[in-house]
Amino acid sequence: MAASINGVFPTTLQEKIKNSKLLVVGAGGIGCEILKNLVLSGFPDIEIIDLDTIDLSNLNRQFLFHREHVGKSKARVARESALQFNPDVKIKAYHDSIIGTDYGVNFFKKFNVVLNALDNRAARNHVNRMCLNADVPLIESGTAGYNGQVELIKKGLTQCYECTPKATQKSFPGCTIRNTPSEPIHCIVWAKHLFNQLFGETLDDEDISPDLADPEAQEESLNSHNDEEDLKLPQSGNVVRVNTRQWAKDNNYDAGILFNKFFNDDIKYLLSMSNLWKTRKPPRPIQWNNVLLTQDKANGEPQFKRQYHKIWSLAECAAVFEDCLKNLRMNVEKLNEGDFLVWDKDDQPAMDFVTACANVRAYIFEIARKSRFEVKSMAGNIIPAIATTNAITAGIVVLQTFKVLLNDLDKSKSVYMRLRQNSRQQLLVPEKFLSVPNPNCYVCAAEPAIHLRIDTKRMRIKEFRDEVLKKTLNMINPDVIIDSKGVVVISSEEDETECNEEKFMNEMDIVDGVILKCDDFFQNYELSIIIVHIDSERECPLFEVMATKDQLKPKEENVPNKRENMADGPSTSKKIRLNQTIEFSDDDDLCIIEEENECVKAETEDACVQISETEMVTKATNTMRITSSSPDKPISAVKRKIKVVDIIDDDVVTEILDSDEEVGPTKVKRTRISKPQSNHGSEDIINID
Numbered sequence: 001m002a003a004s005i006n007g008v009f010p011t012t013l014q015e016k017i018k019n020s021k022l023l024v025v026g027a028g029g030i031g032c033e034i035l036k037n038l039v040l041s042g043f044p045d046i047e048i049i050d051l052d053t054i055d056l057s058n059l060n061r062q063f064l065f066h067r068e069h070v071g072k073s074k075a076r077v078a079r080e081s082a083l084q085f086n087p088d089v090k091i092k093a094y095h096d097s098i099i100g101t102d103y104g105v106n107f108f109k110k111f112n113v114v115l116n117a118l119d120n121r122a123a124r125n126h127v128n129r130m131c132l133n134a135d136v137p138l139i140e141s142g143t144a145g146y147n148g149q150v151e152l153i154k155k156g157l158t159q160c161y162e163c164t165p166k167a168t169q170k171s172f173p174g175c176t177i178r179n180t181p182s183e184p185i186h187c188i189v190w191a192k193h194l195f196n197q198l199f200g201e202t203l204d205d206e207d208i209s210p211d212l213a214d215p216e217a218q219e220e221s222l223n224s225h226n227d228e229e230d231l232k233l234p235q236s237g238n239v240v241r242v243n244t245r246q247w248a249k250d251n252n253y254d255a256g257i258l259f260n261k262f263f264n265d266d267i268k269y270l271l272s273m274s275n276l277w278k279t280r281k282p283p284r285p286i287q288w289n290n291v292l293l294t295q296d297k298a299n300g301e302p303q304f305k306r307q308y309h310k311i312w313s314l315a316e317c318a319a320v321f322e323d324c325l326k327n328l329r330m331n332v333e334k335l336n337e338g339d340f341l342v343w344d345k346d347d348q349p350a351m352d353f354v355t356a357c358a359n360v361r362a363y364i365f366e367i368a369r370k371s372r373f374e375v376k377s378m379a380g381n382i383i384p385a386i387a388t389t390n391a392i393t394a395g396i397v398v399l400q401t402f403k404v405l406l407n408d409l410d411k412s413k414s415v416y417m418r419l420r421q422n423s424r425q426q427l428l429v430p431e432k433f434l435s436v437p438n439p440n441c442y443v444c445a446a447e448p449a450i451h452l453r454i455d456t457k458r459m460r461i462k463e464f465r466d467e468v469l470k471k472t473l474n475m476i477n478p479d480v481i482i483d484s485k486g487v488v489v490i491s492s493e494e495d496e497t498e499c500n501e502e503k504f505m506n507e508m509d510i511v512d513g514v515i516l517k518c519d520d521f522f523q524n525y526e527l528s529i530i531i532v533h534i535d536s537e538r539e540c541p542l543f544e545v546m547a548t549k550d551q552l553k554p555k556e557e558n559v560p561n562k563r564e565n566m567a568d569g570p571s572t573s574k575k576i577r578l579n580q581t582i583e584f585s586d587d588d589d590l591c592i593i594e595e596e597n598e599c600v601k602a603e604t605e606d607a608c609v610q611i612s613e614t615e616m617v618t619k620a621t622n623t624m625r626i627t628s629s630s631p632d633k634p635i636s637a638v639k640r641k642i643k644v645v646d647i648i649d650d651d652v653v654t655e656i657l658d659s660d661e662e663v664g665p666t667k668v669k670r671t672r673i674s675k676p677q678s679n680h681g682s683e684d685i686i687n688i689d
């Protein structure tokens with residue numbers, strides 16, 4: 001292999017490679033490519049970890065896997081396949097999550113470099129913390145469609161993965177989903193909720209019925225509704241009805257009855273909330289009998305169902321609805337009592353059902369209807385994964401690894417992959433400078449601290465632990481004490497503080513100004529949380545982690561590299577993650593894509609790229625805003641919190657087309673923005689020497 005052949009690499013690099021030990025985290029699209037590159041380069045000692053098994057849909061881009069491997073451990077099969085390229089390599093495979101107590105700081109310390117090839121923020125955050133603790137260089141990578149990014153994370157030298165706030169998940173108020181959809185995605189989210197109500201896990205915040213607590217409609221609906229015998233106006237703001245699933249069962253999942261309920265009766269009910277339609281086009285209820293498709297079902301599946309790029313007619317949607325109801329009903333009836341189906345974009349009837357229902361609803365609200373292909377992309381938050389983007393990204397990862405091994409850290413600047421060449425014909429665009437650590441980062445700063453705006457009267461200790469500390473701040477098993485008193489609020493020891501869990505924060509004297517000391521032993525991570533009490537009114541989040549512009553902006557005196565480099569003129573690098581303003585200049589080919597593709601900056605030259613219609617936003621935010629959606633929060637008719645509907649699954653950054661799907665063009669949508677001024681030079685594309 002390359003490193004064993006003299007002359008391929010400079011001698012110093014050859015030696016470094018021969019004496020190195022690497023960890024690859026993730027054996028998916030990028031991970032497989034990295035592993036293949038590493039073994040071919042002659043890296044002698046590699047460990048690889050992945051928690052997942054191989055799915056059929058992985059095969060078109062994860063070339064270490066073949067059909068016979070479906071269902072087997074990704075890490076183990078990746079190892080076996082890679083060994084065929086180079087049997088001399090020592091590869092250890094773990095079929096496990098990297099977020100596990102077996103992989104503590106000492107585990108990470110074994111490696112010269114850690115290479116991330118992950119697809120979710122939680123795991124990335126965790127590996128980031130472990131590498132900072134172990135002081136091991138981490139090479140972080142990600143792709144989304146044609147865009148890719150590789151960056152080095154090195155304690156004290158560069159930004160860590162959490163130095164800047166990641167954008168919040170795209171969310172919609174429940175009333176938009178339930179009452180006043182205006183975009184295709186609203187209908188798709190509603191249809192996914194309908195699937196769950198009928199066949200999946202029923203969540204309180206996924207109600208699909210008209211929402212009477214909609215502030216816009218409330219007065220009207222409480223006063224003027226005249227169908228109350230049928231629809232029983234409730235206190236809670238929801239139409240009282242038997243549990244949707246039970247009701248569907250009682251009606252034998254009859255397509256006509258269900259269709260009329262969801263697309264006629266409920267819509268008529270919405271129409272009665274006339275306040276809603278003063279400034280909007282009212283929806284059009286539709287009756288099952290009016291849309292039935294008359295076709296010969298005996299001839300097998302109607303052809304249109306496999307035409308994924310076709311927009312189904314209303315009648316076709318109705319036919320699919322009927323068909324899917326039958327299939328899904330059969331599937332759910334095969335399960336044990338209490339079990340439910342899990343919506344999966346790759347499950348034919350589940351995907352068809354959502355496409356059909358979303359389109360019927362879109363028709364009703366006069367919203368553009370979408371093909372199954374498009375709905376799948378939006379519903380599954382899919383940005384098509386492109387094998388070549390992964391391959392190029394993995395190649396850059398290995399080139400960066402060379403630089404790290406050679407200790408050429410200052411040359412290991414982030415690299416962004418673009419769809420189109422910029423004005424200097426670059427497709428791979430390196431950053432001008434290493435991104436320096438944010439002195440206010442709540443992870444890698446000397447004494448990490450955050451301000452937490454939180455409704456201490458409405459947030460229970462249990463929710464604070466689960467929603468704020470674990471879900472938002474990515475701790476694994478935190479201990480929390482009130483700084484001034486030493487009172488233990490949350491303990492990582494089981495049962496020790498169980499009695500506190502149901503208490504509201506203010507009941508434990510956690511009020512405005514109190515400082516909480518949080519400590520995650522496993523991550524070796526300590527954080528001070530300064531409480532700022534807020535009254536969470538309707539539409540207000542229950543809590544908000546403050547990462548304000550000023551807090552996040554590095555102080556100039558702490559940024560020697562940047563200042564030095566600035567002597568050559570203003571930076572053209574797009575460190576908008578720090579400054580939170582998008583500046584476009586000569587090689588402003590990069591712009592942050594907010595939301596899930598946290599790892600990806602998209603190329604822009606005279607345009608910002610928006611990928612897919614899940615509306616990636618091109619503006620970064622200063623504040624992480626996360627709302628709690630605890631079910632036990634009292635929701636009154638007059639005052640309620642916003643309901644959050646995540647359209648983005650954190651676990652999905654890139655996705656793949658079904659192998660049975662036609663491969664269409666990447667759904668890349670461009671939004672034109674002002675053309676940048678051109679006056680800066682550029683750097684060369686990666687140079688390993």
Ligand SMILES: Nc1ncnc2c1ncn2[C@@H]1O[C@H](COP(=O)(O)OP(=O)(O)OP(=O)(O)O)[C@@H](O)[C@H]1O
Binds near residue numbers: 050057096118385
């Ligand atoms: N906590 C974790 N520990 C170990 N591996 C992880 C962890 N979280 C995610 N991964 C792995 O990271 C890999 C990321 O690869 P990729 O982005 O190609 O996703 P995929 O699941 O293979 O494909 P897709 O999501 O597009 O269907 C996956 O194989 C996934 O199992």
Ligand SMILES: [Zn+2]
Binds near residue numbers: 160161437441442444
């Ligand atoms: Zn940091």
